[in-house]
Amino acid sequence: MLNFTFYSPTYFVFGKDTECQSGEYVRKFGGSRVLIHYGGGSVVRSGLLARVEQSLTDAGVTFVELGGVMPNPRSGLVYEGIELCKREKVDFVLAVGGGSVIDSAKAIALGSCYDGDFWDFYEDRTRTASATALPVGVVLTIAAAGSEGSSDSVITKEEGMLKRATGGDCLRPKFSILNPALTQTLPPYQTASGATDIMAHVFERYFTNTTHVETTDRLCEAVLMAMIHEVPKVIADPNDYEARANIMWAGMVAHNDICGVGREQDWNSHWLEHEISAVNDCAHGAGLAVVMPAWMEYVVDHDVMRFAQVATRVWGCSMDYADPRATAMAGIEAFRNFLRSIGMPTTMAELGAKEEDIPYFVKTLGLNGGETGGFVHLKDADAEAIYRLACK
Ligand code: NZQ
Numbered sequence: 591m592l593n594f595t596f597y598s599p600t601y602f603v604f605g606k607d608t609e610c611q612s613g614e615y616v617r618k619f620g621g622s623r624v625l626i627h628y629g630g631g632s633v634v635r636s637g638l639l640a641r642v643e644q645s646l647t648d649a650g651v652t653f654v655e656l657g658g659v660m661p662n663p664r665s666g667l668v669y670e671g672i673e674l675c676k677r678e679k680v681d682f683v684l685a686v687g688g689g690s691v692i693d694s695a696k697a698i699a700l701g702s703c704y705d706g707d708f709w710d711f712y713e714d715r716t717r718t719a720s721a722t723a724l725p726v727g728v729v730l731t732i733a734a735a736g737s738e739g740s741s742d743s744v745i746t747k748e749e750g751m752l753k754r755a756t757g758g759d760c761l762r763p764k765f766s767i768l769n770p771a772l773t774q775t776l777p778p779y780q781t782a783s784g785a786t787d788i789m790a791h792v793f794e795r796y797f798t799n800t801t802h803v804e805t806t807d808r809l810c811e812a813v814l815m816a817m818i819h820e821v822p823k824v825i826a827d828p829n830d831y832e833a834r835a836n837i838m839w840a841g842m843v844a845h846n847d848i849c850g851v852g853r854e855q856d857w858n859s860h861w862l863e864h865e866i867s868a869v870n871d872c873a874h875g876a877g878l879a880v881v882m883p884a885w886m887e888y889v890v891d892h893d894v895m896r897f898a899q900v901a902t903r904v905w906g907c908s909m910d911y912a913d914p915r916a917t918a919m920a921g922i923e924a925f926r927n928f929l930r931s932i933g934m935p936t937t938m939a940e941l942g943a944k945e946e947d948i949p950y951f952v953k954t955l956g957l958n959g960g961e962t963g964g965f966v967h968l969k970d971a972d973a974e975a976i977y978r979l980a981c982k
């Protein structure tokens with residue numbers, strides 16, 4: 591196991607009706623003038639926004655609002671939010687929505703405390719480690735990105751459609767309100783995309799060259815097995831509160847890094863996927879459903895026994911001692927079949943992405959002859975080969 595630090599200071603408020611405590615928690619963490627940030631309208635239609643506003647008013651907190659965050663959030667609205675926060679002397683940003691809203695809120699929080707262009711932090715993620723940001727709170731409406739507990743934010747710059755991530759402790763939300771009932775209005779495709787993202791966050795950490803990480807291996811396996819057990823239930827019955835609750839908590843556990851400490855992590859599937867969703871505007875999880883099994887097939891020979899381990903422990907495959915590679919491949923196929931069973935695409939064509947865009951994806955990935963990934967280092971030619979495998 592490697593040396594590590596782990597700082598996860600978010601205050602989680604979990605359960606039914608907890609959004610009605612938004613005002614109380616903004617106050618607890620020092621906010622008095624809030625920017626409420628939200629997406630394309632689901633929170634207006636569901637009545638959630640009105641409940642959050644009422645809660646802030648009851649707590650004596652004033653607010654301004656900025657809606658309109660698109661999935662795969664864009665830089666244009668971030669600039670607007672930063673200007674609004676500076677003009678209105680906002681001291682707290684409250685994200686009401688999913689990963690896109692939270693990430694946009696984090697970018698606004700970062701840019702509001704900075705005199706330069708907020709994109710500097712996304713061009714060079716190391717700058718965020720020592721940055722300051724306005725405090726951010728979250729009312730979560732979809733179990734997926736894990737941004738409610740993570741130190742990360744992912745934004746797409748309109749100019750060139752570059753999708754980039756940054757991360758630092760200043761971006762960890764002060765509090766996150768997690769009411770699983772709020773996710774019951776999600777369309778099944780969005781529920782499944784979120785579930786895929788959650789599983790991908792675990793796999794990105796699970797495939798590692800670090801040895802003797804039994805505790806985190808077993809944590810990862812537990813989250814994956816819970817997902818395999820719970821996700822089909824919400825696909826069959828979107829109102830299954832208990833299954834929604836388990837998935838919502840899994841989304842947080844998968845990505846606040848408790849499953850990843852003390853080990854090298856990979857993240858290549860995410861970098862490869864970000865290029866696709868930047869251009870095609872597909873759901874991030876759906877893009878991962880296409881890319882991640884292809885990535886697994888491409889790198890399986892790097893550590894056949896690790897792939898065989900997940901196949902036997904998580905997918906219930908029996909170990910073929912004479913041919914461990916066959917076991918490893920059976921595990922990858924089980925993952926792909928699971929994704930299909932919950933309605934996810936598993937090829938670029940099913941996702942709506944074009945094979946002829948592959949050279950563009952490779953170019954915007956921006957390796958420039960360099961390498962990416964912690965488990966297997968990929969170069970441009972490897973990235974291209976994985977995109978091509980994902981077409982089959
Ligand atoms: O915009 P509205 O109208 O709210 O609709 C949203 C959106 O269309 C809808 N939705 C959300 N909650 C709903 C709902 N519809 C009905 N009922 C509800 N309760 O769902 C759509 C997708 O929302 P979005 O926020 O985009 O989903 P998700 O949480 O999957 O976030 C995806 C973004 O997060 C980034 C992705 O790259 C992508 O841009 N990620 C962020 C990470 C992080 N910050 O740590 C890590 C992830 O790996 C990921 O890269």
Ligand code: ZN
Nearest residue numbers: 735787790860
């Ligand atoms: Zn993700």
